[in-house]
Amino acid sequence: MSQLLARTKASQSPLLRLCGEIRNRIFEYALTSSTPLHHSLDTQTPRFAVTMVPVPQFLLNISQHPILIEENVLRDLNLRQHPEFNQLKYVNKQLYAETAGLEIQYNTILFSPQMMPHQSALHQKTAEQCFLYFLAPMEASKMSWLTTVIIDSRRHCLAMLNANAPLMPDLPAIVLLCKTNPDIKVRYQFRNWEFDCYRAEASMNFLSAGVALTVALKGTEAGKQVLEKLLDTSRIWVHGLAREANHWRETWYIRHLLKGVKNFAFWPTAIATDISRYIPRDGEIRNIGKERLTQWEYYANSWIEHGIDASE
Secondary structure (H helix, E strand, C coil), rough: CCCCHHCCCCHHHCCCCCCHHHHHHHHHCCCCCCCCEEEEEECCCCCCCCCCCCCHHHHHHHHHHCCEEEEHHHHHCCCCCCCCCHHHCCCCHHHHHHHCHHHHHHHHECCCCCCCCCCHHHECHHHHHHHHHHCCCCCHHHHHCCCEEEEEECCCHHHHHCCCCCCCCCCHHHHHHHHHHCEEEEEEEEECCCCCCCCHHHHHHHHHHHHHHHHHHHCHHHHHHHHHHCCCCCHHHHHHHHHHHHHHHHHHCCCHCCCCCCCCCEEECCHHHHHHHHHHHHHHCCCCCCHHHHHHHHHHHHHHCCEEEEEC
């Protein structure tokens, strides 16, 4: 964005001469994305710093903050630097005052593990840490703008079968946020609770993850009901999965922390939406009966639409 535009005065702007109600409708339209906005810790050289024109201090301050990027932009690997979604706030001080942060009110925000430039993997921040770092400096009034948050942990929940259950040390802080902000919905994702139609045992992988997370959130009895409907209980690994999921539930105090918390849920990844197309195929390959296949479809669709929460 040019310096001339950045220094535009409110009195010269047709947009800012409109009444506030119309401006707000325009802001909502301009700042609503069709896909989640991805949180980025990438702090490059402050924008405009290479120019000889003096840079307003408020613009320099903005450039050092975490930014939010559209998902469709992230797919373009040819971009050397991903542009921040909300560009309106860089036009002038008035638009900054009116639009800074509005993008979090109109969109789902996704957090994933990241590391700062020029640092090793040892300094990588987890998705939960990125989320908490994002919240810490936020004004309380703007925190209420958040509607839906996705925490893409990149961990594998089925790793618990190998006695390598996902670590969740930041769960208490996230649960406290949920309790104090009941209007914020937190969707917690695991990397292998997804669906890849080209992968062997794709449906079984998805359903097994759902069973494990049901046990972790709802307990052994609730998990047992789902397990018997979806999986072959004659298999030894099925019982091992339920046992390790319950152990994980106790290790991280999930039963106590999430009791009564309705706005936190384990959620499949977005790519899992294709599973309904392939379940009949996988059921036929495994010679699954019609009754069990119906349960496969029911639970898969329910998890994709609602996730798994701690309610009984």
